[in-house]
Amino acid sequence: MNKIWLVAKETYRREVKTWSYLLMILAPFLLVFFSFVIGMVSAGGSDDNYVGVITSNSALKQAIKKSEDFDNYSTEAKAKKAYKDEDIDGYVLIEQKNNQLAATYYSDEKMDSDLKSELLTSLNTAQQQLNLSKAKLTTKQTQSLATRAQFKQQVKHVDKKSFDNDPVKQISFWVLLIILYMLVITYTQVTAQDIATEKGTKIMEVIFSSMPGGDYFTGKILGIFGEIITQVLIYVVGFVAVYCAAPYIDGFSDLFRQYKPMIDQAIGNLASWGLVFTIIGLVLFIIFAAFCGALVAKSENANKAVGPLSTLMLIGFLFTVNMQSGGDTIFAKVLSYIPFLSSFVMPARVIMGNATNLEAAISALIALAATVASFIWIRKIYPNLILQTDDVGPWQNFKRSLRG
Secondary structure, three states, rough: HHHHHHHHHHHHHHHHHHHHHOOOOOOOOOOOOOOHHHHHHHHHHHHOOOEEOOOHHHHHHHHHHHHEEEEEEOHHHHHHHHHHHHOOOEEEEEEEEEEEEEEEEOOOOOHHHHHHHHHHHHHHEEEHHHHHHHOOOOHHHHHHHHOOOOOOOOOOOHHHHHHHOOOHHHHHHHHHHHHHHHHHHHHHHHHHHHHHHOOOOOOEEEEEEEHOOOHHHHHHHHHHHHHHHHHHHHHHHHHHHHHHHHHHHOOHHHHHHHHHHHHHHHHHHHHHHHHHHHHHHHHHHHHHHHHHHHOOOHHHHHHHHHHHHHHHHHHHHHHHHHHHHHOOEEEEEEEEOOOOOOOHHHHHHHHHOOOOOOHHHHHHHHHHHHHHHHHHHHHHHHHHHHHOOOOOHHHHHHHHHOOO
16 A cells, blocks of 8 residues: 555656646636736726716715715816816716706716716706606605516526526536536646656566556556645635635725625535536546556557547537537436536536436446446556557557456
8 A cells, every 4th residue: 555655646746846737737826816917907097087077966966975986076167177187087067957957078088888877877866856846746646656566586497598597507507617628638638648658668567566557557546636636726725715815805895795695606506516526527537548548659649549538528518518508408418427428417417407416416426436447447457558568559459458
């Protein structure tokens, strides 16, 4: 057992110390950091610019005071001076004639649509108050005018439309799909290349003389899986740090509080069946990537050998993407129980509300059984595969290992 952990440790250490691994870890953080900096700079450039408002209406003045985008000015002359000094982007002159409010915007550019919407809401509210005042309605009549229609909805079942209209499920769907795709495509290539490179050296004969080849294979798989765990843990720690710090970051705290319930629900979706199928799928793909790497005699042929796995992964990815428009067809139900493809399809079906927990559990058990059986079988033939150094092609090497 000590030798297995020694192999795992050496495999892990050799890979995590490379620049490519470090860049792969840092790339998402650098992307988020630069996006945040650019956003802060862009936002900072417009924080000191407002729209001035000149009005004598007391209700409008109170509304403007509560707004972060508008400033009250007592006279048009002061607003013009502020505009000339570039303290504001423009100004609005609001006049009241015959109990009707009329607003005119002065600027070199059109008013932003969001600002315009906010201003019109305040204008209409103030105008409504003027209308009610002019009508001289009783309190009962005023309350009657304020009566609003009632709206209720009863969702009896979850269907495709509910998924299309649910942003939380959409976010969970895409995050899960992209994470699984990126991890699988990265580590199948890494595993196959690592195994094929070792096969091209004579040191494998020496290693196998001191420890069983099956134990060496186990150590390699553990080491590679350790790399994945390290990467995922770093991302989780980074996400938790951002999650905890977000409420205290100026300019970001309000947005975070607004979307926090959605974020929490998306995390719940990812941390349930999505996590289970991601782990099982990764282990299964890595085991067969090691198998593919051991089939070739030259390291430069590793990418070709892993081609069938890449094809399976691409089929699972594209089919799952197509499920958004194609719905939960019988084909989707069948594929969600087939190992390799089930890692993509089944968690997506669960998120979309098309599969129950029982169905997901059955699919996970099938995938787990296939993973264990594959590991036992490949572990048994792995020594014969590695020691086949003749360049006779993957298929011939495979047949020789079975006879071995």
